[in-house]
Amino acid sequence: MGPLSFVRYSFESILRNRRRSLFAIIGVVLALALITGSSIAVDSSAYGILRSAISSVDVDFTTDMSMYNSMPDETERNEAVAAIGAVKNVEEAMPFILLDGLTIASASGSVYQSSYGYAYYAFIPEDSDRLLEASRISGDVPAPGTVGLPKAVTDELSVNIGDVITCSMRRDSGYYDPLNYTWVSNVTYLNATFVVSQIWTQERDEGDDDYFASTLDNRSVILNGRWGTPIVFDIASYPSIVNSSVTSFWSTYYPVQLHYLIWIDRDEVINLANIRGTLNDLEFMQNRLNALGTGYGFTVGVSPLYNKLESVNPTLEGVKLIFIALSLPMIALGTYLSVVGVDLGVSMRKREVGILKSRGASNRQVFFSLIFESLVLGTSAAVLGLVLGVFVSRFLVEVALSFTSGGATGQTSLTDLKIDLSTIELAVLFGVGLMFLSSYRPFKRVSKTDIAEALHHYSPMVVQVDYKPRTDIILLSVSVLSVASVLFGIDWIGTRGWSWITQLIFGAVVIFGVLIFPVMPFLLSLSVIRLLTRGSRRLYSKFTWLVKGWTKELHYLVEKNIVRNPRRASNLCVIISLALAFGLFISVTMESSMAYEKERVKFQVGSDVKLDANPRGDSPSGSTSQVNLANLSRLGSISGVDHVAIFERTYLFLDTYGYYGPYIDTTMLDPSAYAETVKPSDFYFVHSDSDMLGRLEENGTVILTKSFADSYFLLVGDTLRVHAEYTTYNNGTPTTTTWRFSVLVVGMVKALPGLAYSSLFIGIHSLDFIPEQNLTQQISSAGAFIDVRGDADAGTVADSAKIIFDEAGFYANAYTMEGEIAALERDPAFGALADFLYLEYAMSIVIMSVGVGLIIFVAVTDREQELACIMARGSSGSQMRKILMGESLTLMAIGLIVGAIIGVLTSYLFNTLTTTESFEVVPRRMVFTYVTWVVVGVSIGSLLLASLLATARAGRVKLAEVLRVRGG
Numbered sequence: 001m002g003p004l005s006f007v008r009y010s011f012e013s014i015l016r017n018r019r020r021s022l023f024a025i026i027g028v029v030l031a032l033a034l035i036t037g038s039s040i041a042v043d044s045s046a047y048g049i050l051r052s053a054i055s056s057v058d059v060d061f062t063t064d065m066s067m068y069n070s071m072p073d074e075t076e077r078n079e080a081v082a083a084i085g086a087v088k089n090v091e092e093a094m095p096f097i098l099l100d101g102l103t104i105a106s107a108s109g110s111v112y113q114s115s116y117g118y119a120y121y122a123f124i125p126e127d128s129d130r131l132l133e134a135s136r137i138s139g140d141v142p143a144p145g146t147v148g149l150p151k152a153v154t155d156e157l158s159v160n161i162g163d164v165i166t167c168s169m170r171r172d173s174g175y176y177d178p179l180n181y182t183w184v185s186n187v188t189y190l191n192a193t194f195v196v197s198q199i200w201t202q203e204r205d206e207g208d209d210d211y212f213a214s215t216l217d218n219r220s221v222i223l224n225g226r227w228g229t230p231i232v233f234d235i236a237s238y239p240s241i242v243n244s245s246v247t248s249f250w251s252t253y254y255p256v257q258l259h260y261l262i263w264i265d266r267d268e269v270i271n272l273a274n275i276r277g278t279l280n281d282l283e284f285m286q287n288r289l290n291a292l293g294t295g296y297g298f299t300v301g302v303s304p305l306y307n308k309l310e311s312v313n314p315t316l317e318g319v320k321l322i323f324i325a326l327s328l329p330m331i332a333l334g335t336y337l338s339v340v341g342v343d344l345g346v347s348m349r350k351r352e353v354g355i356l357k358s359r360g361a362s363n364r365q366v367f368f369s370l371i372f373e374s375l376v377l378g379t380s381a382a383v384l385g386l387v388l389g390v391f392v393s394r395f396l397v398e399v400a401l402s403f404t405s406g407g408a409t410g411q412t413s414l415t416d417l418k419i420d421l422s423t424i425e426l427a428v429l430f431g432v433g434l435m436f437l438s439s440y441r442p443f444k445r446v447s448k449t450d451i452a453e454a455l456h457h458y459s460p461m462v463v464q465v466d467y468k469p470r471t472d473i474i475l476l477s478v479s480v481l482s483v484a485s486v487l488f489g490i491d492w493i494g495t496r497g498w499s500w501i502t503q504l505i506f507g508a509v510v511i512f513g514v515l516i517f518p519v520m521p522f523l524l525s526l527s528v529i530r531l532l533t534r535g536s537r538r539l540y541s542k543f544t545w546l547v548k549g550w551t552k553e554l555h556y557l558v559e560k561n562i563v564r565n566p567r568r569a570s571n572l573c574v575i576i577s578l579a580l581a582f583g584l585f586i587s588v589t590m591e592s593s594m595a596y597e598k599e600r601v602k603f604q605v606g607s608d609v610k611l612d613a614n615p616r617g618d619s620p621s622g623s624t625s626q627v628n629l630a631n632l633s634r635l636g637s638i639s640g641v642d643h644v645a646i647f648e649r650t651y652l653f654l655d656t657y658g659y660y661g662p663y664i665d666t667t668m669l670d671p672s673a674y675a676e677t678v679k680p681s682d683f684y685f686v687h688s689d690s691d692m693l694g695r696l697e698e699n700g701t702v703i704l705t706k707s708f709a710d711s712y713f714l715l716v717g718d719t720l721r722v723h724a725e726y727t728t729y730n731n732g733t734p735t736t737t738t739w740r741f742s743v744l745v746v747g748m749v750k751a752l753p754g755l756a757y758s759s760l761f762i763g764i765h766s767l768d769f770i771p772e773q774n775l776t777q778q779i780s781s782a783g784a785f786i787d788v789r790g791d792a793d794a795g796t797v798a799d800s801a802k803i804i805f806d807e808a809g810f811y812a813n814a815y816t817m818e819g820e821i822a823a824l825e826r827d828p829a830f831g832a833l834a835d836f837l838y839l840e841y842a843m844s845i846v847i848m849s850v851g852v853g854l855i856i857f858v859a860v861t862d863r864e865q866e867l868a869c870i871m872a873r874g875s876s877g878s879q880m881r882k883i884l885m886g887e888s889l890t891l892m893a894i895g896l897i898v899g900a901i902i903g904v905l906t907s908y909l910f911n912t913l914t915t916t917e918s919f920e921v922v923p924r925r926m927v928f929t930y931v932t933w934v935v936v937g938v939s940i941g942s943l944l945l946a947s948l949l950a951t952a953r954a955g956r957v958k959l960a961e962v963l964r965v966r967g968g
Contacts, residue, residue, distance in 0.1 A: 010373040023341035025381040031334025032385025037392025038323035039423040061262035063298035097123035101254040106157040119229040139200035148198030148232035151219035338438035367447035374439040382431030475527035485513025521906035525581040533573040551886040558886040576895025579848035584903025606754020607785035613810035631808035640792025645673035655721040667758040671696040692747040696763040708759035726774035750921035849946040856950035888947040
């Protein structure tokens with residue numbers, strides 16, 4: 001009998017034992033729900049982005065052609081339009097003639113000052129409805145000989161319909177005089193007047209990715225992405241307006257340009273389900289149009305549609321891989337739950353295996369039938385996971401949008417749903433693969449069971465823990481290696497004095513440890529939890545004392561039942577421990593990371609309001625002679641200001657061995673005002689506290705950053721020889737003056753809040769021996785920290801401070817603490833990651849609850865005869881439930897305690913060893929917020945609910961029916 005003869009048996013077994021089949025696949029289904037849900041969310045968000053972005057494209061293709069002294073006449077243009085329209089999938093084409101470089105003035109002489117380039121003549125056909133509609137323009141094509149203008153122009157020039165405007169061309173045919181080094185101008189103008197017949201407005205598109213377009217209101221008009229202000233005419237007016245006098249006067253500077261605007265049948269060409277195929281089709285159409293253009297003198301550039309589609313396509317698969325990597329804990333939990341489900345199924349069907357073998361089936365045939373059943377179940381899990389993934393994806397659309405969009409623009413919504421073929425392939429691959437991993441060992445073990453063992457009612461094989469700690473010891477060792485690699489780093493190896501071969505070997509090991517650090521928390525949790533819960537039975541027995549006071553006389557049964565079936569106990573503890581450890585790791589790490597980012601913001605800003613300002617440098621020599629530092633003293637008079645600390649930045653040079661040394665980024669500040677306003681913590685001071693700032697009141701004292709001091713082997717108490725260079729200008733001739741002096745190092749800091757990029761700090765009066773004019777000229781920047789009273793608005797104070805800095809000759813940027821923290825909390829990338837991980841934790845809670853309920857439910861089902869016998873001897877239903885709940889609570893306590901310890905430990909290691917490479921020195925601390933306690937509370941609550949539901953049937957055992965089946 002061949003293996004294929006058992007295929008039918010496998011299908012019948014799945015259908016006949018639907019509950020067992022569900023137990024086997026439920027973990028894989030839940031894991032796949034997250035994987036497929038995130039993949040569907042990525043595809044759906046990309047679909048929404050692309051659909052929205054494509055709708056913002058006004059013209060699908062634009063041809064390029066320049067004519068200096070000649071232009072195709074109307075007949076030739078019509079022929080070209082007809083030829084373009086004959087190309088497959090082209091819906092419409094129209095000519096578009098441009099002439100650049102004009103200015104617009106009203107009859108009163110007012111000139112329109114455009115914020116985005118010159119004005120230009122734009123000639124379009126009378127039937128340009130497609131262009132106006134695609135560009136979202138309100139207005140009509142002007143009558144021949146008249147002009148249409150954007151409302152921004154007519155508003156500024158106070159022009160209405162029927163008024164006259166003047167369009168002017170300015171030409172300077174001068175020459176350069178080499179003897180006097182001057183330009184001799186010869187300016188001439190060519191003016192033309194027109195009557196205004198149309199005033200246009202344009203609806204701004206939220207998906208418009210043009211920076212300048214996004215700064216305009218609907219009174220400005222952009223035609224086909226063209227830079228400048230359009231002066232619109234009917235194309236029939238072109239011969240009379242752009243005549244020979246215009247072309248001879250202007251063509252040397254700005255040639256007349258003819259473009260053909262082309263629209264395609266997007267429904268036929270664009271298939272968002274096949275982006276790569278769409279890109280190929282667009283490229284094919286471009287090549288077809290270019291081939292046609294050889295006969296009409298034009299070329300066709302890349303379609304804006306192509307750019308929109310290509311901007312998103314390369315990121316999709318990468319984002320899916322990121323989500324899969326982030327889903328690893330969920331995959332592990334789901335796979336483990338399915339392993340448990342298959343194990344429970346094995347205990348139910350061992351008698352089936354015995355019957356098959358008694359009828360002549362070999363070990364191989366039994367194993368094949370079971371594995372084939374597993375593959376079918378894996379496919380079923382893929383289908384169910386895909387269906388559930390559609391539901392999950394609705395919660396992940398915004399998360400996926402943050403990861404997918406990158407620099408692309410566009411919008412998406414919850415109604416966008418796209419299931420790509422790759423998502424289906426991913427579901428089947430993971431479903432079959434995870435189900436195979438879950439079932440291989442249990443099915444291999446049960447297929448080798450002896451007939452007598454399989455037919456026996458109670459089989460020690462089913463309950464024993466077939467556990468070998470080798471794998472977990474390896475995982476634990478790898479985790480320790482990862483921690484040590486990050487802690488010591490690759491540089492540590494170079495200090496050991498080892499041979500190059502030894503350094504190469506250890507270097508490779510350290511690099512491996514660093515690379516696996518992101519998954520270290522998961523490996524550490526899994527290995528330690530399994531070692532604790534599967535290594536010894538004593539742990540279970542010891543923990544039963546937790547429920548001894550509640551179970552009382554039933555305590556003996558509780559203890560013996562737990563120890564008697566270590567496999568069930570171990571499975572339950574591992575699921576609970578992993579889920580809670582994962583939840584705590586997510587909550588503590590994410591909350592600690594958010595707290596760290598807020599500390600970074602506080603470090604960068606320093607106070608309620610921070611001003612960073614650069615001198616305008618508007619003197620002829622480019623120096624800062626226009627700066628008036630005394631004006632900054634007015635900052636303290638702003639309403640709502642409590643304290644102010646002004647700082648100035650310049651450069652000093654360190655003298656080494658009599659030669660010029662490195663320059664030092666130096667900050668001059670008032671130490672007492674800085675301490676009162678910023679209130680820096682003692683953390684930033686090396687071997688001292690914030691009182692160190694008071695030493696800067698002493699003339700000639702400085703504080704260095706530790707990184708700078710270490711770079712030049714400096715210590716507190718050292719005297720530094722430094723010099724300052726200041727340059728003055730006299731009729732454009734620079735004169736440099738140098739002051740050399742000594743300073744005393746009185747302290748070191750890691751950095752000072754708000755002054756991250758400075759290496760040396762000196763009292764603001766320590767350089768008073770340098771003339772004020774010279775000192776002011778060499779200020780690279782200045783700023784102020786402002787402490788705002790609680791009843792004042794920081795934004796209003798910042799605006800007032802910017803005005804004072806502007807009046808003092810600075811360009812200032814203002815930052816408020818509350819504004820920067822609010823921006824951080826709105827950061828889509830950070831928020832999206834947290835949202836995904838919290839959703840993953842929520843699903844792990846579901847897996848944990850289902851796993852606990854499943855194990856207890858099957859335990860109750862398997863022990864119906866045992867429970868019936870106990871009840872027949874006088875025990876009540878409530879006592880039965882107390883026995884089962886005592887067992888469950890003991891195991892839950894073990895799982896919760898182990899999971900909490902491992903979760904906090906991995907969070908501590910990850911947060912402690914994770915550093916950022918920057919000038920900012922910010923303490924990273926572990927933070928426990930209400931979210932952490934919610935995680936623990938939800939975990940406990942879900943476990944209790946699952947246990948109560950699973951044990952509810954224990955008190956409803958029908959004695960007569962159960963004992964009759966048993967044969968009593």
